[in-house]
Amino acid sequence: MEQWIREYIRASGAPDITYLRAALTTTPPDQLLQLITTTRGSKLYTALLLAISRDHSEVAHLLLTPLRGIADELLFEKYEVGYTAMHCAVEKGDRKSVELMLHTVSSRRKYKLIAEQDWWCWTALTVAAERGYAEIIETLLIKLSVEQRVSLLKIQDINLYTAPHRAARCGHTTVLQSMLTSVLPHTVSTLLSMKNCVARTPLEEAQRQASKGSVELLKSWKQPVLAAHAATYQKFATLQEADKLKSKALTNQEKELAESKQQIVALQETDNRKTAELTNQKEDLAALKEADSQKAEELANQREELVESKQQIVALLEANNRMTADMAAILERINRLDIYLRTPTATDETGDQLHEPLG
Template sequence: MEQWIREYIRASGAPDITSLRAALTTTLPDQLLQLVTTIRDSKSYTALLLAISRDHPVVAHLLLTPLRGIADELLFVKVEGGDTALHWAVWKGDRELVELILHTVSSGKKYELIAVKDGGGYTALTNAAQSGDTEIVDTLLISLSVEQRVSLLNIRTISLNTALHKAAYLGHTAALQSMLTSIPPGKVSAFLSIKNDDRRTPLKDAEYWGWKDTVELLKSWQQPILAAQAAAADKKIAALQEADRLKTEELANQREELLESHQQIVALQEADNRKTAELTNQREESQRQIIALQETNNQLTADMAVMMERLYRLDIYLHTPTDTDETGDQLHEPQG
């Protein structure tokens, strides 16, 4: 896995998805998190950030899916300019990836991640509002409590613009509607009265740039919200929540499949290790037996040499004549 990440960071072409899948099946989630978080390029880009910026969403999904609930450190990594993976996913307009990131970060850190500011004070919601991506605006807001939405819409850029300002400035009427329906009606007037460093409210920005539909929408929000609008907003939120629930189940199933594959691999590795140990023990026992046989053979060879020497001397003795006197008496024994 480490080699794949390093090669991916160095490369600029299309990634080898087959190799990535194979590497993931043999890597524990904790090990994967450490590698993806610590290995970076000269601008602090992780493999995840590069995958998003290079338009390789499959790589981003494969890297994030096993890390649900443990990837906070990775997701809060900033590159030059202060952008996080969530900033990049929003800029790319990849709603599925935005959803995956929000499912991957721990629940207690979700608001904090969405509220992270880049160098210009832009949050992920500010980026979505400026892009006019209503689906991503909804995805970000539906993941938060009402209090957190109110807090998020209060965040300003270094030019004192809120997300409402950025949407109004570019005439993104649908995105404005989504943001306004996500907070209590009693809070709307306060947000519409916030002024940027040009001393303009969202409505004044829309009027200044001549966005007629946006102007009409913002003016309508200065009047009491109609019951039909509230009902439509509730229906929309319910649909988004159901979609979020289904996505959560899908991601959980993917994670379980990956974990099951990893467990099977670990079991096979353990069985292989046991077999290797058994073969090692058998080889060592065989070597000990061979050494013992060699020692026995050497001893037998030595004993045989001694016996042959004795037989040789006996043979000489038996075949050596003795000296006798005239009477035939032996005068002396032969030597040896």
């Protein structure tokens, strides 16, 4: 199955997912997960990572949708350089796939999935900061608690760069704003004081790259702007609450979808039973037709026998009539003979009575 999916994705730049959808929807989730996670392609690409790397988000959606809560093993599978599917989706800027994976993984492992590091100790957040994907940064951080956000922003790569370091180095001011407003004010100074392998803070990296916007933003955090920060943090908290409501709505939709699937299964079972009953009725009808044909054949034979019997009776009646006629003629002749014998007609010379000839 997994090999087939990978070849299916490779076969076209924009594959028709009709047949793929049919194949995936008819495979039980547990079996689908086992097939996908136990088979490897070249360079250890899983079907999910291949779909995301080829920008086939619809295929990734088809793979992940039935696996919510049981796909942790699949999501933590790594490419040969330590990349997970999450790393790949963030690098591609595929926010839809990022949201889908965060919704698919179990709640207790969301932080671990985002914090998973590749060979250079880059997390998905590090990749997003380097690429300047502010919306993806918000998507990743909204799913975490405040403590988890701080912990994630403190993670250093192989060169001791944090995500704020990477954003400042690349001049992504909006990304810096999203990361710093996602944590409480007293933790910002800790994040901005961390140093990389060359002993530079995020502010010093921004100054080195002459990123005016990032420098101004980072310098502003040195000032007493706690009130302004409280307002921006409240905005982030509002976004987080909206995300929770969205997740709840999505969960309800999934429940409704599960109920609909159960109803469809029940209807299919009912339809199968009715089909079986109809098949049995057709078989019974065919048997009745066969029996009727046999009876009709027997009746035809009986009719033929009856016709033959009638013909024999008619022949016997005709023979009987002939015999009756013959007997009547014989009786008539006997009567005539008897009358002749009893009635004298003349006397010969000797005195004997003479009779008329019988003829």
